[in-house]
Amino acid sequence: MALEQSRRDMLKTLGLAGIGLSVAANLPEFVLPALAQGETVVPFSDFPANFNPNPNATTRTFDIRKIDGPFTPADQFFTTQHYGHPTVDLAAFRLKVTGMVASPQELSLDALKKLGSRDLVAGFECSGNSPRLVQGFAGNGKWTGIPLRLVLDRAGVHRDAREFVFFGADKGQEEVEWRTQKFTVEQQFGRSLTREQALSGEPFLAWALNGQPLTVHQGAPLRLLVPGWYGVANVKWLSNLHVQAEPYMGKFQTRWYRTLREENIGGVTMPKETGVSKMRLKSVIARVTTTGKAHKVTGYILNDGTPIRSVEVQVDGGQWQRATLSADTSDTYGWKLFTWDWTGATPGEHTLVSRVTDTNGAVQPTAAELANKKTFLEDNGQFPRKITIA
Ligand SMILES: Nc1nc2c(c(=O)[nH]1)N[C@H]1C(S)=C(S)[C@@H](COP(=O)(O)O)O[C@H]1N2
Numbered sequence: 042m043a044l045e046q047s048r049r050d051m052l053k054t055l056g057l058a059g060i061g062l063s064v065a066a067n068l069p070e071f072v073l074p075a076l077a078q079g080e081t082v083v084p085f086s087d088f089p090a091n092f093n094p095n096p097n098a099t100t101r102t103f104d105i106r107k108i109d110g111p112f113t114p115a116d117q118f119f120t121t122q123h124y125g126h127p128t129v130d131l132a133a134f135r136l137k138v139t140g141m142v143a144s145p146q147e148l149s150l151d152a153l154k155k156l157g158s159r160d161l162v163a164g165f166e167c168s169g170n171s172p173r174l175v176q177g178f179a180g181n182g183k184w185t186g187i188p189l190r191l192v193l194d195r196a197g198v199h200r201d202a203r204e205f206v207f208f209g210a211d212k213g214q215e216e217v218e219w220r221t222q223k224f225t226v227e228q229q230f231g232r233s234l235t236r237e238q239a240l241s242g243e244p245f246l247a248w249a250l251n252g253q254p255l256t257v258h259q260g261a262p263l264r265l266l267v268p269g270w271y272g273v274a275n276v277k278w279l280s281n282l283h284v285q286a287e288p289y290m291g292k293f294q295t296r297w298y299r300t301l302r303e304e305n306i307g308g309v310t311m312p313k314e315t316g317v318s319k320m321r322l323k324s325v326i327a328r329v330t331t332t333g334k335a336h337k338v339t340g341y342i343l344n345d346g347t348p349i350r351s352v353e354v355q356v357d358g359g360q361w362q363r364a365t366l367s368a369d370t371s372d373t374y375g376w377k378l379f380t381w382d383w384t385g386a387t388p389g390e391h392t393l394v395s396r397v398t399d400t401n402g403a404v405q406p407t408a409a410e411l412a413n414k415k416t417f418l419e420d421n422g423q424f425p426r427k428i429t430i431a
């Protein structure tokens with residue numbers, strides 16, 4: 042621990058914390074996941090041949106084999122949305138706060154910046170992140186902005202307010218089904234938080250990622266971040282926040298981002314539908330490298346911020362072996378990187394898998410243990426990878 046601390050201090054002194062890659066060779070190595078001198082990547086034999094991290098201009102999958110430090114570069118950060126990119130006039134931008142508040146607000150970016158500025162390390166994945174995307178709908182960033190709470194305090198939230206609805210500037214036509222009727226309406230992307238969540242001090246309004254203003258992909262000029270939650274909560278191109286008493290029933294709140302499971306409730310197997318909210322405990326192996334003799338397995342962990350008790354790697358169904366958490370990724374809501382040194386790997390094909398356990402005792406499930414989950418969101422199952430040692 043003392044050594045890891047001194048390495049971190051050294052990086053800080055050099056102004057290099059979070060860069061890592063090119064300087065790593067000159068510094069004590071520890072668990073920094075960047076490629077060291079003479080280290081090469083061992084390809085996965087089950088990596089999809091047609092994997093394309095850049096399918097079109099507005100959606101991007103991160104190639105997690107390229108993880109080389111705590112933070113995902115902005116131009117590689119995964120990105121997705123439902124209605125494409127809206128056009129936002131940055132000069133005319135105002136965040137509106139309306140509804141059950143004492144003084145409605147219209148805040149320019151400068152006005153928001155006058156309320157303060159701080160950094161938040163937060164990683165997230167899309168709730169649809171899965172083996173199909175090689176777990177690349179995930180990333181970790183250092184965001185700059187202010188806690189939502191500062192804006193809400195300024196507006197003065199009414200005591201009967203219960204629901205806080207966040208709208209993006211992006212909109213689309215939607216069919217709303219009601220009994221036997223269908224209505225076509227235009228709606229903005231919207232997500233809500235309860236009073237307790239909104240006022241907790243955790244939700245964050247971000248205008249920068251890794252020290253640079255948000256790009257249009259990331260929701261410029263302003264987005265919400267709900268640390269520890271799946272990506273859908275992080276409303277991009279945030280344009281208005283409406284405070285109300287009744288639950289918000291919008292499509293992306295109550296219909297699309299749900300999970301259907303079968304559960305035993307009071308002795309009876311019942312279907313149970315829940316809203317997508319906090320990230321479920323997940324670890325994935327991102328990359329295997331070798332220096333010619335030893336092999337190193339690197340991966341990431343995402344969860345709701347509960348401290349991690351252990352992360353382990355298993356080879357070919359053998360004993361679980363304890364991996365090491367990187368000292369560079371110890372922030373509560375950031376992703377955690379881990380490495381495991383694999384000695385004595387024999388030639389041939391091998392299956393590697395990781396499993397993470399948090400301090401509440403929750404263990405990352407196997408795919409088979411998720412069989413009662415009918416819908417595909419929130420797939421945090423263990424992710425076996427195949428590699429061939431020459
Ligand atoms: N305004 C708006 N915000 C949005 C979305 C959207 O469609 N519109 N999609 C959400 C979903 S499903 C995810 S996973 C994240 C993706 O954020 P990113 O593009 O910065 O990675 O944005 C969320 N915020």
Ligand SMILES: [Mo]
Pocket residue numbers: 121166167168169272273
């Ligand atoms: Mo998502």
